[in-house]
Amino acid sequence: MATTTTINDLPDAILINAFALISDTRTRNSLSLTCRRFLLLERTTRVSLTLRGNARDLFMIPQRFRSVTRLDLSLLSPWGHALLFSSSCDPKLIAHNLGRAFPSVTSLTVYSRSPSILEVLIPQWPGLRHVKLVRWHQRPQIPQGSDFTPLFEQCSSLTSLDLSEFYYWTEDLPPVLQAYPATSASLTKLNLLTKSFSEGFKSSEIQDITKACPNLTHLLIACMFDPRYVGFVGEEALLSVPNNCPKLTLLHLADTTSLGSTRGNPDHDGYTSEDARISHVTLVEFFSGLPLIEELVLDVCKNVRDSGLALEVLGSKCPKLRVLKLGQFHSVCMAAGSTLDGVALCQGLESLSIKNSADLDDMRLIEIGRGCGRLKRFEVIGCKRITVKGVRTLACLLSKSLVEVKISSCINLDAAATLRALEPLRDRIERLHIDCLWGGSLGEEGEGTGEGVCDFDPNEVGEFQNGYEMDFEDTRKKKKCKYSSEAEEKAEAEFNYLYMESNGNRFWCKSWERLRYLSLWIAVGELLTPLPTVGLEDCPNLEEIRIQVEGDCRERQRLSNRTLGFGLSTLAQYPQLSKMQLDCSDAIGFALTAPSGQMDLSLWERFFLTGIGNLSLNELDYWPPQDQDVNQRSLSLPAAGLLAECHSLRKLFIHGTAHEHFMNFLLRITNLRDVQLREDYYPAPENDMSTEMRVDSCCRFEDALNDLISRPIPD
Template structure:
């Protein structure tokens, strides 16, 4: 009797396998596929279109030559990170440039750390078809002529359509003259990202007008600027009108005040209003929306009062019918919620993402109106809104329980950690990404009396955001009831309450320096069976703090999350004494011990760590206690330290069994030009990498 035949994936034709492989984006999954067989290895390499090179640039023989289909190449992470790659005309640099061209002949998109214009002159001629370029530089701008960083780029890249300098430090006056000097190339640019985080003042009004006039075909424009009318060249009515007139094809417009890019938490006690008003009128907003009919995503983070904006925002529904994402910073009157009629931003029924920042008059009824009108919201962010409470946010969550999966709540006085978890109870089983502030008010009093009820009368809304009454005998309005603890009595129609965060995969938290992370699971986040990533931002001035009452920050409490494998621990905004501290206080090395103690109890695969800093000496460095504690993370595979370190501290790390990707990044401005004599330098990096590469890794 013949044995039954079996068919497996290896029997599929190469054409079908190539399509399957091309749809896989996870790097480690692709690497695993390439190890199955020689055939799989060949197909994986042929279908790979993106690649990030790591390792020391001096090892030419280690440059892979099997990825000839790669079109998107990232060279910004070569080690030593941030060094001057190809900055001279030496034979070794020219040989490296030619070797890269031979290994990756199909490159059309490039990311590059560029400390010198010479790097562009040597490298860009290797890929004449380059259409997208992202430049990275956290070191200070070299003393050179205006536009020296950009002239080589426009001279060599005749096919340029996209330029990203959001992580590249330069002067704002460098770019406009170059764009005007190459009108044909500028006219072809469709994507321009000038959202540079290291700017103090950003682009001036006339510079933005010159840039948009030189690039009339832009469809994506992101720029950092200054809306404060006390500064010369502030952005106001004239600038917004020019953007709408010069670039009518925009689908993405991102205008952000430089003060909003610092990523520092505001004051929750603030009423949301600033002392100065922005010079942006209602008529200009209407003109802006009228002039951009193709707009799909818009960010207007002004940081100065824009008052009575609701009537202008109402026009977005008709004037920008494709708008799906909107972020408003310091806009007031966006939704007045007077009576049952929808108004303002609540009429934008097609929005899928909405962010509201520092809106001084947004209250619970405004949130409810937004929930009624914007019934397609999948992402909602609110920051610095003092007047919203648990009951309003919970009602909104009830209205959006079929769509809302991404929520960020920060710097809202009435929404601490416990309140946020109560407010989100109706969507606990659906939410996938969450950000809250670790404010532990009322943790011990998590249950209130069930006799205190509050009801909100709501209208049912259709998909377009228009209001109509529910069709019953008496046209009754739907009623949602809440007890004193914010618990919905009819949250999902049958009275059941969700107990777990079954879909939550990413959790982000903010915590003030000196506070403990330990209460996090106790506020209602104890049951997150699928949580894979946590982002922790610690912020504050340790110089105003005395020794904490506990010996550890509390990372060990995260062991309750069984699938947690990725962590970003950002202490970069934690400021303190780098070397010595007055009596009774701790220096940064002791604070690092406090923050990292217990991290070895977690089964992390990836860790991004920003050490605390001493801004007075521009010092952000890994300490000895931190190196010793990181070495206890025996499951780590990737470790990125955003700062410097001594070589003998780094030598703790090769003892981690499966660690294979380690990098030091000085990605803060200004990055140190010359490290201390015993800090990690070129030779130190070489010795550390050699020690890392000598290890045998099982998989």
């Protein structure tokens, strides 16, 4: 009698390899429900795990994840409270239970509100190699360096330390690095881009850190380049980085003012009042000392003028360079002839970001497109001289490689103009960021003509035979520069090739076929409604969207009763949209009481969230608007009611606080399984208000959420 062979008949060795290739958590969990054998194999092959349960229930953790090497404890609820010390059990007993359940951990992420947490946890895994500390609450009154001493004392094999989400004082770290030279010398990755710093690391501190960690390959550090402050980062500190750490392959040096999420002023001329104290000679020496560098970020936020020659040295001395981000660098290339110069000579680049370059114009943009032919990712931020023509030509030159684009704070590029310029990439681009500036009235084809937008004028420029305007004769006359015939022929060939592929249609492709991720910036009071009409009407595979709302609600007029809402229901036309990040944290207003004629934030939240129930979202991250005067970011009653209409939600992360009875609205969502409140902004409130979400309130909500009798799991 013939027998049927199934996957269950495969040997364990083959099935283990098959399970190891599956990274999606829900897929792995679904497979583990198939049979007991699959359950055991899944638990055996799991190497990464994030615990989201309540700290009081840690004694209930499973004991079969013996192979987990990466453990994340930073999201345990109640979020932000002292881990292990918020439950009634003995902290040492719970820590011992964690160590026994996950004996193979080498990478740990934990919310370390006080040093006592590390003192209890670290002995469980003395072989830790990577540690990420998280803390948004204010630094407790403890001796200098106490936050790091337990870690450096007991983890002699530590190779990676991430403090990007950990608030501390800059003077805390250097003494500890110097006190434990063996552990410091073993570090190869150090992330100090802490967003909550008001001032970055000073010059002497950077020198001490790099001297103590000579084997670093990855260094990310928040600096202070402003020469008006004592201890600003100048030439000496800059040169100490490659001199002390010659093995660097990744280096981020960013001014603290660049770490915020707020959008720059597009009307600004691009020059700051002060120049950075960094000479061309120093830049050349700095670049020459980084022969192994692959990723470099220099966001100085102070003028670095005439940087083209130094960037040529960067291209010749750093052949492995693939990622480059420049902030406040001017004259990155000259476009003075057919010969490439400046950053255009960094021809191995795959990612390039240029921010606040005051003299970057279309001709320089085109030179970058000619020289950097391997670019997969391109960002241009705060460059007021570029127009549709430059971006469109760049898109043609890079149409074979470019898959990710970000264009922001460029006065000549509103939403319609940006999308029109990116037409050659419609069928290729995967990730996109634009500013939702609608400009003037919409044309017949949904093309906005905003103020200051440079449209094509047939009276001023020539036309290619296929109807695409792309002749730069007038521009060449003004600039007194001329492109080689090879460059013009290449551009024309790109246009003709793309035109043939589009079968003669005016657009290369109507559909954004490969677009998976869309990021939007929009001002307070503006609507999302025009988004499809300006060129994003067809995004069949769009899965994730991030919307950042910014502005002062107090400066806006009172919303009209006829205004139905922000326009989220417009996004319902994207069939695959399942993840959303709605960030209103930079929308500020009155949270508690509003003067006569002003709106409080609860009414603004109703405006922002109206229509969200029409979307089939699976995951939602929501940052409520805030009142900076009282340091409050809290979910309002209208917001809770509107979020309860999202019946398809499975994960909901609210980056703020909420009243307990508001949270009970969310129990109506049948599929909801993972809810978190996170006060991940600095400074997080030290003590929850009496009417806000408390530990007991959070526990009661979680019990109701996980009650399988009243809320059975559909899947």
